[in-house]
Amino acid sequence: MVDTDSNIVTLAGASSALDPFDPAALRLDQSFTSANVKKLITTVPVGTPNKQDFVRVHPDPAFHLTTALIELKDDREVYVVTGADLLNTLVGEWFSATLYLTINRQGVVRLWPVKLPASDGRRLAWHDSAAEAADRAMKKWVRVVPNMSLGAYDITEAVIPIPDPEWPTLSMKELLKIAFRDRLIGSISHPVVHRLRGMT
Numbered sequence: 001m002v003d004t005d006s007n008i009v010t011l012a013g014a015s016s017a018l019d020p021f022d023p024a025a026l027r028l029d030q031s032f033t034s035a036n037v038k039k040l041i042t043t044v045p046v047g048t049p050n051k052q053d054f055v056r057v058h059p060d061p062a063f064h065l066t067t068a069l070i071e072l073k074d075d076r077e078v079y080v081v082t083g084a085d086l087l088n089t090l091v092g093e094w095f096s097a098t099l100y101l102t103i104n105r106q107g108v109v110r111l112w113p114v115k116l117p118a119s120d121g122r123r124l125a126w127h128d129s130a131a132e133a134a135d136r137a138m139k140k141w142v143r144v145v146p147n148m149s150l151g152a153y154d155i156t157e158a159v160i161p162i163p164d165p166e167w168p169t170l171s172m173k174e175l176l177k178i179a180f181r182d183r184l185i186g187s188i189s190h191p192v193v194h195r196l197r198g199m200t
Helices: 014-018 084-089 125-137 172-179 191-197
Strands: 054-055 064-072 075-083 093-103 111-114 140-147 153-156
Touching: 014 153, 054 111, 054 140, 064 125, 064 191, 093 125, 093 172, 111 125, 111 172, 125 140
Parallel strands: none
Antiparallel strands: 054 093, 064 075, 064 093, 093 111, 140 153
């Protein structure tokens, strides 16, 4: 068809073929669906679950690790400490805790350090309530909310059925490497040791 007023030639059917908003042009090919995409885990936070998250704890003991940690509160960073000699050097700086693998409803995994009783056997309600929450979360979805007036965590269980989580296929070793790749203290020359000893 020729538009004699504008001298523009329009081919029949070409307008729909070139229209970027044609549903046929926007339809996603099935080969690009999320089922064919693998989510990579490149960050594993270490800390107490967010108070607004319902979480589960992996029930397999292979994903629970009792270890020595140092927390730099100003930096909001947690370091893992290895070696008996180093632990003896840093007495009073580290604490023992069990790291639990957790996951929230959005599929974000985290290592949750739950402190163990002090060497003198002294127990704190914060630590006991966190341990109870971790135990409950192995079977049910829970929220863990700090209650300053109580001096412990409030534990809330989900009241409606929620499907079990889909856990990552990574091993605990692989998850630890991701979580502590820049936060492993294995020698007295580590910058954190220098900082704690007033050398920097």
